[in-house]
Amino acid sequence: MAEQTDAALLRLADVSRSYGDREVLRSVTLDVAPGECVVLMGDNGSGKSTLLRLAAGRERPTSGEVLFDGVPIDEDDAVTRARVATVMDPGAHYPDLTVREHLMLVALAHGLGDEAEDAVQAVLEDHRLDGHGDVVPSALSSGQTQALLLAAAFVRPHDLLVLDEPEQRLDAHARQELAARLAGHRDRGTAVLLATHHGALAEVADRVLTLDGGVPVTAPPDQPSERGSR
Numbered sequence: 001m002a003e004q005t006d007a008a009l010l011r012l013a014d015v016s017r018s019y020g021d022r023e024v025l026r027s028v029t030l031d032v033a034p035g036e037c038v039v040l041m042g043d044n045g046s047g048k049s050t051l052l053r054l055a056a057g058r059e060r061p062t063s064g065e066v067l068f069d070g071v072p073i074d075e076d077d078a079v080t081r082a083r084v085a086t087v088m089d090p091g092a093h094y095p096d097l098t099v100r101e102h103l104m105l106v107a108l109a110h111g112l113g114d115e116a117e118d119a120v121q122a123v124l125e126d127h128r129l130d131g132h133g134d135v136v137p138s139a140l141s142s143g144q145t146q147a148l149l150l151a152a153a154f155v156r157p158h159d160l161l162v163l164d165e166p167e168q169r170l171d172a173h174a175r176q177e178l179a180a181r182l183a184g185h186r187d188r189g190t191a192v193l194l195a196t197h198h199g200a201l202a203e204v205a206d207r208v209l210t211l212d213g214g215v216p217v218t219a220p221p222d223q224p225s226e227r228g229s230r
Helices: 048-055 078-083 099-109 113-126 142-154 172-187
Strands: 010-019 022-032 037-041 063-068 084-087 160-164 191-195 207-212 215-218
Touching: 010 048, 022 048, 022 063, 022 191, 022 207, 022 215, 037 048, 037 172, 048 160, 048 191, 063 078, 078 084, 084 142, 099 113, 099 142, 113 142, 142 172, 160 172, 172 191
Parallel strands: 037 191, 037 207, 084 160, 160 191
Antiparallel strands: 010 022, 010 063, 207 215
16 A cells, blocks of 8 residues: 555545446555655556546545545535646547637636636647647547647646546657656646556656556555655
8 A cells, every 4th residue: 555644635545446246446545745746557457547536536435535635525526626637538628619719718717817828828839739729629630639638637727637548649759748747747746646558657656556456566655756766
């Protein structure tokens, strides 16, 4: 089990999740503090996505509890919506809005106000979408669509990022840029929890939790972080 810390922003305490008679997660304990990145690894079907849905408040555990800033997390709660950004659903965009309109809506809905236009332009450039701001998502390639989902998460304020294999459909250069961007957000105090199969993203981790059949099999809190060992 991963080490607990009083500074945790996100806490999963002895969490299990079942669907009928099928147990998908069993007795997972995990803390993520501000300025920390925890990476989930494991084979497909190991429970990573289920853990992320619990961490984002999209589902409730069968037993145990999931707390965000000391309060049970619920994605419908206003605090959760304001402070937790996710990249988990491939179709999480407005199909009838242009790329720029979608990002502007996200930015304005999260209180950027007069800063929204500059913020949108910045994420368009960061994700190599600045030449596609006036097209609808259906005109994007699969990699560009993934870049749009990431841009929507990064354009808004957030204290916690929950990402399910965010490297999907990105080319090698874009994956490297994503790793650097995640490291930057972590270093500025964002708590990051992500599942990945990609080595460059895993290198951003302060800790790695590996799941096998819904059970934690490695959670080495005593292992120095990449940042701490440099």
